[in-house]
Amino acid sequence: MSVFVTGATGFLGKHVVKECLDKNYTVIAAARDQEKGDALVRQFNNPNLSAVSIGDLEKLDAFDETFKNHGNHIKYVIHCASPAKWDIYSYEKDLLIPARNGVRGILESIKKYASDSVENVVMTSSFMAIPDFSKMGDNSITFNEDSWNPTTWETCQTDPLNAYAGSKTFAEQEAWKFYEENKDVVKFKFSTVLPSYIFGPQVFDTDVHEHLNASNETINQVLHATKMEDIQPLSTQFCSVKDVARVHVLALEQNNLSGKRLFVTSGAFDVQDILNHLNADFPQLKGNIPVGTPSKGIEINPPGAVIENKRTRELLGFPLKSLKQCVDDVTKQVLRHEGRL
Structure with missing residues (x-):
């Protein structure tokens, strides 16, 4: 029996495929076109x-x-498949409809053709489906696995980031609605994985280029900056791609993870925290990248609303990787690619 993985050619998708193959599963990978699918098969070179x-x-x-x-x-x-792009002409056409239809379509297809064979479905959602972003500065508020982004189809269409948050929220809500309405028709169990900002190395060194995927580009930008003005400000939650891939596969295997929203975050970070780790861990970068203001990092004491995933951590039972591990893994791979390590 096989694991069917959508979004398999993406940054996270490749890690999920690798995790499955490492555990000796047979994997059927979905790609937008056969050329990309064939390239993925060649990369892994696994029967x-x-x-x-x-x-x-x-x-x-x-x-x-x-x-x-x-x-x-x-x-x-x-x-795993869901649109994530920022050069957008229509929020509905480019983000909202593909995300919602993607999950509705795959669940309907399972119901029609594989209701007796598929035993477990795990969907990638996002931290973006959790908080009310208008209340992120309120330290009396806590966001966790029970929280839902209150955005609506109309109110999210203000900018690409809010539209993306809406797309993840509506897609996950669509999936839970389908599952509740079809429990008596399909046999599969269902859970969702909600990663925060995902850092980590590419599965293959050949996937390292001048510009990386959106999340890792944050680290890439900082390690190539010569002054603070080169660095786009960013403060949010982070997690490791290896942890996220592991959670997806564990959710297939462990009954205690079924029916859960699994919120994967290691904690908060600011680009200053990335600078702090780069300056401390990579002598070849010191003097070439800014120092910034080290005390302004938020890794230890994040401001604003409390964001916690204690329930998820207890269910998983393994420690999530630190920001230092994530930053170091990405940086080593980039520096190897550039001949600086």
Whole structure:
């Protein structure tokens, strides 16, 4: 029996595929087109991996062909695919509809063609689906696994970041609604994984380029900065891509994780915290990157609303990686690529 992984060619998706293969699962990877799927198979060079093309996520029947042909052999589904882009002409067309239709489509396809064979479905949501961002500065507020972003279809369409937050919120709500309405029709268990800002190395060194994926580009930008003005301000929560991939696969295997929103965050960070670790851990960068104001880091004492995932940590039972580990892993890979390590 196989694990079907959507979004498999992305930064997180490749780590999920690797985690599955490392645990000797047979993996069917979904890609937007066959060329990308074939490239993924070549990269891993593992006989337990194959790929299928699904086309556009916004098409509600995008997954029908896969489950018609392979449904009897698919035991687990990990749905990582969701649009994440910032060069947007239409918030609805580019983000909201593809995210919502993607999850609705895959769940409907399982219901139609694999309701007896699929035993567990895990969906990638996001920290963005948790907080009310208008209250992030209020230290009397706590956001956790029970919290939901209160945005609406209309109010989120103000800028790309809010539209992205809306897309993750509506997609996850769509999934839970489907699961509750179809418990008697399908046999699978369901859970969601909500990662914060994801840092970590690429699975393959060949995927390191001048510019990295959106989250890791934050670290990449800092380690190539010559003055503070080169650094885009950012303060949010972070987690390790390796931890997030591990949680996805554990959610397939462990009954105590079923029916849960698993909020994966190691804590808060500011770009100053990244600078602090780079200056402390990489002598070749000292004097070439800014120092900033080390005391202004928030890693130890984050301001504003309390953000906690105690329940998730207790369920998982393993320590999540630190900011130092994440920053060092990314930086070592980039410096190797540039011949500086």
